[in-house]
Amino acid sequence: QQQVKQSPQSLIVQKGGISIINCAYENTAFDYFPWYQQFPGKGPALLIAIRPDVSEKKEGRFTISFNKSAKQFSLHIMDSQPGDSATYFCAASMHQGAQKLVFGQGTRLTINP
Amino acid sequence: ETGVTQSPTHLIKTRGQQVTLRCSSQSGHNTVSWYQQALGQGPQFIFQYYREEENGRGNFPPRFSGLQFPNYSSELNVNALELDDSALYLCASSAAGTGELFFGEGSRLTVL
Numbered sequence: 001q002q003q004v005k006q007s008p009q010s011l012i013v014q015k016g017g018i019s020i021i022n023c024a025y026e027n028t029a030f031d032y033f034p035w036y037q038q039f040p041g042k043g044p045a046l047l048i049a050i051r052p053d054v055s056e057k058k059e060g061r062f063t064i065s066f067n068k069s070a071k072q073f074s075l076h077i078m079d080s081q082p083g084d085s086a087t088y089f090c091a092a093s094m095h096q097g098a099q100k101l102v103f104g105q106g107t108r109l110t111i112n113p
Numbered sequence: 114e115t116g117v118t119q120s121p122t123h124l125i126k127t128r129g130q131q132v133t134l135r136c137s138s139q140s141g142h143n144t145v146s147w148y149q150q151a152l153g154q155g156p157q158f159i160f161q162y163y164r165e166e167e168n169g170r171g172n173f174p175p176r177f178s179g180l181q182f183p184n185y186s187s188e189l190n191v192n193a194l195e196l197d198d199s200a201l202y203l204c205a206s207s208a209a210g211t212g213e214l215f216f217g218e219g220s221r222l223t224v225l
Binding site for chain 2: 036042091106
């Protein structure tokens, strides 16, 4: 019940296209859903996050869509660029107690020029 | 504003040895968490420290221990190293209650 399932494992998108990564969770106590971007040899960097009181959040080319009833959320990267090539992780946590993030398995995104 | 810094960046140990990893939290952050990231996997929560006390722990054995100091910096200690302990160890800091974790670049541990 603590798992966050992420798909696909890898994704190849043409420059200018839309990249879509999906995540699903079981624990309805989760109330914070961030996405992290990780380049090789670096730590994860917080990209964008959403709480379940909204269905969508947009920051620049990055959008999170959240479906509370389906217990799913997704990251959309519009106008994908070669510099977006990285591994993306979704995560979830509960507000109460330790700020323990449960991460998905990651999606390796490649943007072809 | 300085970010989260970790040391050392890389180290190699042999099975059975002990290791200490260090982390300086981002300015203004009073909570530190440690994560283990195996190759090709997502980070796994080890534990979190707030006000120098452990206030949450993941599914890791007692040979994984930690400290937080009054300046909010932290150490992760691993005793009796095993081959499976080879991983990237990530430190993250946050301001209590915000939920926003900011990660350092990690310490890559190789156990031979």
